[in-house]
Amino acid sequence: MEKYNHKKIEKKWQEKWEKDEPYKAEDFSKKEKSYLLVEFPYPSGDGLHVGHPRPYIGMDVIARKRRAEGKNVLFPIGWDAFGLPTENYALKTGIHPREVTKQNTDNFRRQIKMLGISFDWSREINTTDPKYYKWTQWIFLQMFKKGLAYKASVAINWCLSCKIGLANEEVVDGHCERCGGETEKRQKEQWMLAITKYADRLDKDLDDVDYLEPIKIQQRNWIGKSEGAEISFDIKGRDEKIDVFTTRPDTIFGATYMVLAPEHQLVQKLKEQITNFDEVEKYIKDTKKKTEIERTAEGKEKTGVELKGVKVINPANKEEIPVFIADYVMVEYGTGAIMAVPAYDERDNDFANKFNLLIVESNLVDKDEVIKKVNGKKVVKYKLRDWVFSRQRYWGEPIPIIHCQKCGSVAVPEEDLPIELPEIEDYKPTDSGESPLVKATDWVNVKCPSCSGEAKRETDVMPNWAGSSWYYLRYADSDNDEAFADEKNLKYWTPVDWYNGGMEHTTLHLLYSRFWHKFLYDIKVVPTHEPYQKRTSHGLILAEGGEKMSKSKGNVVNPDEVVENFGADSLRLYEMFMGPFDQAIAWSTDNIVGVRRFIEKVWRINEKVKDIKSNIALDSTIKKVGEDIETMKFNTAISTLMILVNEMEKKEEIAKEDYASLLVLLAPFAPHTAEELWEKLGGKDSVLSQKWPEYDEIKTIEETAQIAIQIDGKVRGSIEVSVDETEEKVKEKALRDENVKKWTEGKNVEKVIYIKGKIVSIVTS
């Protein structure tokens, strides 16, 4: 038989799959549907690195198993292509982002196809395609109409020398990543989405879905529901009050000072009264330069300034207490003000120690009573904040709003969608901080849809997260021009049965898309209240040294080379075998030879296949491989197959039916090799259309077991017993064992414990 030639085999089958399209999902098939989803990639200019395909291969294994189980599988792919890197590349080179995106997606598509992933390419989508973003804009309009999209003043990063707004990622240690100049926070009007209106449901409905527990916990902590009270403190000698939010109203007698966020409005209002306003102002200015992480990351060292001349009155005991501003209080959370109880709160305690403030151990009082007594009210607060939805950029979906002097912000009529991005020469944001789109005056100046007067288009665009918040719905009906997807298609395909993605997307993308989905459910355009039934995650693949792969470090491993040298099936098997799927792991090109040798072994065993009766018991293997795939323990599924293949190798002859079962089990991991060997075996159709093998549970149960014998916690011997032997007989046998006798000689056997089928534990004294 000829040698295993991965190039020849992989080319042959990929051409056939391209022609026959065996992975096309069928709308409304009578078969049970299974919708499997991976996060669609951002097509960067660097091309695919070996980390990208790990989740694709993992879900591909599951998709292929599902098909073998007779399901109608939808396993789609597309491109999440709006965003900063492409725009920055365009800024540097002058090449239009559309052109850059096309080159990058062409390259990504070629690379993914080279790996034999069973995506349904007929449903490929691209968030930058006007036919797609028409519907992203449409969804935004529905939110606008329901009052969920609104404008507010928000702090953004501002580079003082480039005079442009910066993404958080572009700010390094308070300096601009491009020019190194200083940055600061600057207030700017931005479009916001009121995700906080959904906070309670986003929290509660986690009960209804099957997400990995850490994912649920992280989302819950991010939403940060807390029940507490709002209590007003009178400002001494003024009519105003300051509202604080506290989860511990019962500690109010220990409240010895108050802290406001430096940005709190009242600080400016009290300017006249504050005797050290210069100092206060300087502190506020310094705070502007800090990121939120820096503000909370300073460890024990707390900073702040007292508002001298201002006192407030603790409503519980009528004591006058001082007021500070400090950056450990955030203006966005609660009311932006706290009553500080140093006896009960660690941060307040640190602060009180540093500023020599009173620490009073107070008697705790009944929560409800004290709230009543001080005229407070019970409230529920969330850490979750509304979503800043504007970007002053070019490469994003235009926000479909028109600003009219008379009518204010007016929705673009739906029949005018999509509002396409205009052509412009210069992608640089303007000095005033506005989007480069303001320069496209022909596009900007329009008639107001409502009064036909002079008006201007909104020039901010949407963030990258917009298109990815609903893309899984589009796959159900990717060519529809009448709706984002037809109701019938949505009813058939959604929800997504299994969504795998990176842990790093847990609190943003995953939460954002749940929010959009719930909104769409509320306006009755999707049939389910949650988008994803199940969510799992994969770990990153790191470079050989354990560092993150990045172009700048020059440690990126390109799958093109790996496929050239070892083949797609070896790459696939290696990525599944290298370690636990959900953990980060370092790449090692040296270790690929192991799985390559395994494939070649399977290839060689083909020669020993005879028309004989089955001579290997496969039940345990089938059970283990199947269960491991379902729990994404792909590494142990493969080692189980390796054990089987090692056993087959030792035999003179292999039964055709046993080998056929092996090929069906192997096919999800190494589809090209499995197809080729299936064909050589003279198997019917394709290995892909074979039924997943069944097993007999009874045959997976061992009849005898090796029982370890522990004496005083140390293993001193082992005996073989039948699994249904009585406890008494096993204990007797254990005590008669020669090794046991040696170790118990001259000692008192105090206790003998038998754990069925596992261990005998003898305790002596």
Add this chain to the structure above:
RNA sequence: GCCGGAGUGGUGGAAUUGGUAUACACGUACGAUUCAAAAUCGUAUGCCGCAAGGCUUGUGGGUUCAAGUCCCACCUCCGGCACCA
């Protein structure tokens, strides 16, 4: 700092979820095959020790007949922290 996760041989990792730690694979050594090499096959391979035996799952404590697994404290690394995707 806060939230989530991880730490096991020379290396990647396995461990029925409290029951014989180191499966599977890489590497290494020796042997077979070969004119030779590659490939392949076989044997060995946690550490200390001639052996008997002892020790070993990031560190230190604890619970238990029994701890990689549970509890407490700590150290290190990874992901997220709201404008990267």
